[in-house]
Amino acid sequence: MKLEVSKIESCSVFKNFKIEKISKVQQKKIVNNIFLKKISDMLGWLDVIDVREENLNNIEKFACQIRKKYKNFVVLGIGGSALGVKTLKHAFFDSIHKKEKIKTFVCDNIDSDGFISLLDALDLKKTIFNVITKSGSTSETLAQMSVVLKLLSDKKIKADKHIIVTTTKDNDLYQFAIKNNFKVFDIPKDVGGRFSVFSNVGIVPCAIMGLNIKELLSGAKMARENAKKYDYTNISYTSAYINYKALEKGFTNLVFMPYSDRLMLVSDYFAQLWAESLGKKFNRSGEEIFSGQTPIKALGVTDQHSQLQLYTEGPRDKIFMFLKVQEKIFDFTLDYDIPFMKKLNNIELSTLLNSEFFATRLSLSSLDIPNYSIIIDKIDEKNMGSLLFYLQMTTAFMGEMMEIDAYNQNGVEQSKVYTKASLGFEGLNEQKRLIEDFRKTQKLIGY
Amino acid sequence: MKLEVSKIESCSVFKNFKIEKISKVQQKKIVNNIFLKKISDMLGWLDVIDVREENLNNIEKFACQIRKKYKNFVVLGIGGSALGVKTLKHAFFDSIHKKEKIKTFVCDNIDSDGFISLLDALDLKKTIFNVITKSGSTSETLAQMSVVLKLLSDKKIKADKHIIVTTTKDNDLYQFAIKNNFKVFDIPKDVGGRFSVFSNVGIVPCAIMGLNIKELLSGAKMARENAKKYDYTNISYTSAYINYKALEKGFTNLVFMPYSDRLMLVSDYFAQLWAESLGKKFNRSGEEIFSGQTPIKALGVTDQHSQLQLYTEGPRDKIFMFLKVQEKIFDFTLDYDIPFMKKLNNIELSTLLNSEFFATRLSLSSLDIPNYSIIIDKIDEKNMGSLLFYLQMTTAFMGEMMEIDAYNQNGVEQSKVYTKASLGFEGLNEQKRLIEDFRKTQKLIGY
Numbered sequence: 001m002k003l004e005v006s007k008i009e010s011c012s013v014f015k016n017f018k019i020e021k022i023s024k025v026q027q028k029k030i031v032n033n034i035f036l037k038k039i040s041d042m043l044g045w046l047d048v049i050d051v052r053e054e055n056l057n058n059i060e061k062f063a064c065q066i067r068k069k070y071k072n073f074v075v076l077g078i079g080g081s082a083l084g085v086k087t088l089k090h091a092f093f094d095s096i097h098k099k100e101k102i103k104t105f106v107c108d109n110i111d112s113d114g115f116i117s118l119l120d121a122l123d124l125k126k127t128i129f130n131v132i133t134k135s136g137s138t139s140e141t142l143a144q145m146s147v148v149l150k151l152l153s154d155k156k157i158k159a160d161k162h163i164i165v166t167t168t169k170d171n172d173l174y175q176f177a178i179k180n181n182f183k184v185f186d187i188p189k190d191v192g193g194r195f196s197v198f199s200n201v202g203i204v205p206c207a208i209m210g211l212n213i214k215e216l217l218s219g220a221k222m223a224r225e226n227a228k229k230y231d232y233t234n235i236s237y238t239s240a241y242i243n244y245k246a247l248e249k250g251f252t253n254l255v256f257m258p259y260s261d262r263l264m265l266v267s268d269y270f271a272q273l274w275a276e277s278l279g280k281k282f283n284r285s286g287e288e289i290f291s292g293q294t295p296i297k298a299l300g301v302t303d304q305h306s307q308l309q310l311y312t313e314g315p316r317d318k319i320f321m322f323l324k325v326q327e328k329i330f331d332f333t334l335d336y337d338i339p340f341m342k343k344l345n346n347i348e349l350s351t352l353l354n355s356e357f358f359a360t361r362l363s364l365s366s367l368d369i370p371n372y373s374i375i376i377d378k379i380d381e382k383n384m385g386s387l388l389f390y391l392q393m394t395t396a397f398m399g400e401m402m403e404i405d406a407y408n409q410n411g412v413e414q415s416k417v418y419t420k421a422s423l424g425f426e427g428l429n430e431q432k433r434l435i436e437d438f439r440k441t442q443k444l445i446g447y
Numbered sequence: 448m449k450l451e452v453s454k455i456e457s458c459s460v461f462k463n464f465k466i467e468k469i470s471k472v473q474q475k476k477i478v479n480n481i482f483l484k485k486i487s488d489m490l491g492w493l494d495v496i497d498v499r500e501e502n503l504n505n506i507e508k509f510a511c512q513i514r515k516k517y518k519n520f521v522v523l524g525i526g527g528s529a530l531g532v533k534t535l536k537h538a539f540f541d542s543i544h545k546k547e548k549i550k551t552f553v554c555d556n557i558d559s560d561g562f563i564s565l566l567d568a569l570d571l572k573k574t575i576f577n578v579i580t581k582s583g584s585t586s587e588t589l590a591q592m593s594v595v596l597k598l599l600s601d602k603k604i605k606a607d608k609h610i611i612v613t614t615t616k617d618n619d620l621y622q623f624a625i626k627n628n629f630k631v632f633d634i635p636k637d638v639g640g641r642f643s644v645f646s647n648v649g650i651v652p653c654a655i656m657g658l659n660i661k662e663l664l665s666g667a668k669m670a671r672e673n674a675k676k677y678d679y680t681n682i683s684y685t686s687a688y689i690n691y692k693a694l695e696k697g698f699t700n701l702v703f704m705p706y707s708d709r710l711m712l713v714s715d716y717f718a719q720l721w722a723e724s725l726g727k728k729f730n731r732s733g734e735e736i737f738s739g740q741t742p743i744k745a746l747g748v749t750d751q752h753s754q755l756q757l758y759t760e761g762p763r764d765k766i767f768m769f770l771k772v773q774e775k776i777f778d779f780t781l782d783y784d785i786p787f788m789k790k791l792n793n794i795e796l797s798t799l800l801n802s803e804f805f806a807t808r809l810s811l812s813s814l815d816i817p818n819y820s821i822i823i824d825k826i827d828e829k830n831m832g833s834l835l836f837y838l839q840m841t842t843a844f845m846g847e848m849m850e851i852d853a854y855n856q857n858g859v860e861q862s863k864v865y866t867k868a869s870l871g872f873e874g875l876n877e878q879k880r881l882i883e884d885f886r887k888t889q890k891l892i893g894y
Contacts, residue, residue: 002893079752096564109749112796114708116777117543142788150783172787235893261561272753279757292761302556305526306719310726312858314739330563336597340619341589349559359865411759418806446449
């Protein structure tokens with residue numbers, strides 16, 4: 001994995017920035033804060049990739065049995081419990097029209113049109129569900145589980161052969177699963193949802209899909225080794241540093257733009273890490289800061305025909321992080337004689353993509369708009385593990401630079417309370433009053 | 448279709464804003480600029496929805512024949528030539544797991560892994576392609592066409608039975624298509640790509656997919672009628688006005704967030720309209736303004752577990768546009784007895800979704816963050832036509848308020864020139880020098 005930074009160094013906002021000149025003292029302190037001082041008690045994700053060979057063998061054996069017994073595999077989860085698996089499923093199957101080893105669905109929304117219509121279309125006798133929620137109390141996931149249990153019961157299918165539960169040891173869901181004889185995998189308490197893809201949250205579903213989980217973890221370890229370095233060759237740190245400097249200079253938006261269909265959902269994976277970890281009202285000293293850099297998901301070359309106009313001529317509030325893959329599995333030489341497009345003759349389709357990627361970077365650079373690229377050789381398990389772990393590390397370093405707690409998410413609590421009040425839970429009278437007030441003053445116009 | 452604005456009126460940034468008080472004089476001028484004075488020569492999209500019944504019947508007859516003859520239908524296009532059809536395909540088929548009347552693929556990228564692997568998987572004898580490019584010179588789409596023509600020729604399949612071309616009359620592609628006996632549909636010169644879903648660009652593929660195009664157009668007409676009104680009940684104008692006021696106050700980002708799986712891609716459709724139309728370096732008077740409001744795509748409830756933390760505690764630079772559907776096709780009563788989640792018992796799954804939608808709105812409002820909602824009764828062709836046309840009108844009104852030309856896209860030209868230079872086209876020596884310079888100074892770090 002490589003970081004390409006040449007043109008960003010000459011951006012005028014950075015005033016002749018050189019990555020070699022990043023403060024090593026500061027860097028050593030931050031790297032040590034994370035790896036040695038363990039500045040947060042939610043850093044379990046750093047070690048969760050050190051799984052014993054034997055455990056991995058057991059997961060693989062289990063996965064193999066599942067693939068033999070079932071035709072469909074459905075993940076029930078939301079946010080961090082779904083995004084990693086969704087991203088990897090897209091990269092290895094959907095985007096290259098490759099037949100899956102087991103037909104897999106990741107259900108990360110509760111829209112009944114989407115969810116119920118899917119269940120309607122599946123043969124439940126041949127379907128296995130993996131319920132994933134760290135707390136064991138995520139309403140959306142429990143609601144999904146409730147639907148599935150009801151349907152299985154209606155069809156007189158024994159649930160214990162069709163449900164796998166992945167959650168934290170000893171919570172209510174864990175107990176419920178044990179009591180009902182469901183297969184259970186646990187999630188360590190010190191691994192937060194958005195950092196959990198390398199725990200059982202991601203590893204078990206990936207094994208079931210037939211991905212090589214050992215390679216995935218070995219890629220993650222490479223990214224971790226690199227992230228321990230004390231100089232600019234630590235690419236997670238250098239990336240975070242560039243983003244941090246940009247944010248200081250008013251670049252409050254970060255466009256994440258893979259030039260690869262297969263990596264399209266890495267944007268979603270990154271967007272959660274970046275938004276939930278860094279969007280914070282307070283810093284560690286308790287000062288009100290309303291910090292954060294808004295992640296914007298884009299796809300090359302497609303979004304050149306949708307967003308590039310805004311990127312080049314719109315507000316100068318964006319820094320760009322591109323993602324590029326060197327090798328393709330499929331390619332094609334353009335050599336059909338179309339008289340009015342001779343210029344596109346005798347080049348590979350991948351050459352056109354690469355030229356457009358290059359051109360976009362150069363256009364932005366020539367407009368003095370900061371951008372850099374992450375480059376991977378090819379899409380395999382090792383590189384994907386490395387890429388996702390690199391993104392986690394970059395987020396962690398950025399959090400330290402911003403002096404915030406990157407591992408909580410207090411900002412979503414109020415909305416959860418309002419949901420409960422709206423559903424008529426006991427108490428919450430103040431919230432119920434606000435809801436009533438809103439309903440009364442509702443103003444609708446239209447046709 | 449309804450616009451819900453109650454809470455935005457009490458946002459402190461708007462200082463007791465009342466939609467009834469929007470200046471009618473100004474509104475009349477802007478509405479007339481568009482509908483009567485035709486301030487741009489690219490306003491053909493306003494009238495393209497008035498297709499003669501006979502023409503629609505012919506398209507439907509043609510579509511019906513296609514469905515009888517072929518198993519697969521592949522759209523080749525990018526940007527405005529693909530987004531409308533992609534959005535509607537998702538709303539009516541993919542997201543509710545509904546069997547398509549003809550298996551449809553919208554190819555809007557040139558990543559060879561994605562595109563070539565798809566063609567590899569299809570039986571070309573049973574496949575019809577619709578090549579869509581207004582200019583007839585879009586490199587990505589022509590490259591796709593070149594691949595398809597080569598494959599057909601290799602397999603000794605006569606191309607004229609497998610290609611439909613949609614382009615502007617008399618350009619090179621049009622001539623090429625006529626010469627090769629391809630079926631051709633034309634696009635009016637005064638309809639830009641991102642405003643073209645109701646022209647043959649969108650209508651022909653929708654008819655082939657089996658959607659009711661008459662209803663689609665009738666919905667669009669309802670939105671147009673509403674947009675001619677001179678007061679606040681003109682919901683496109685009122686929406687644009689709110690966004691414009693927000694932008695003036697520093698809300699440079701607009702989060703577009705449907706609470707509906709089926710409407711997920713409406714975000715992509717809107718994002719193109721909003722970004723390409725409003726991201727402009729100059730206003731109509733030639734002053735440098737670097738204007739625009741960055742569209743951010745989100746999905747409820749899913750992104751409550753990914754982006755909401757940033758929305759509530761991050762930078763106060765976002766206004767929110769929600770999208771809500773009243774009726775569901777599928778629903779489910781949660782009544783399986785799970786001891787530790789009794790609170791979720793005896794409610795509909797849709798009630799949970801609605802409560803969360805309500806809660807998100809209320810949380811944002813209680814934090815003084817501006818937000819409003821578009822509400823449609825149900826997802827059918829009429830409502831989808833109405834919704835997409837409403838979004839076009841809102842964009843057009845916003846452009847007038849900002850005093851910019853919403854119909855050009857000069858900002859992407861430079862990138863096209865660099866692509867040509869990078870591909871080795873003749874001339875372009877200055878650009879080639881810049882590319883060489885870049886290649887020489889390329890700085891890569893990593894592992």
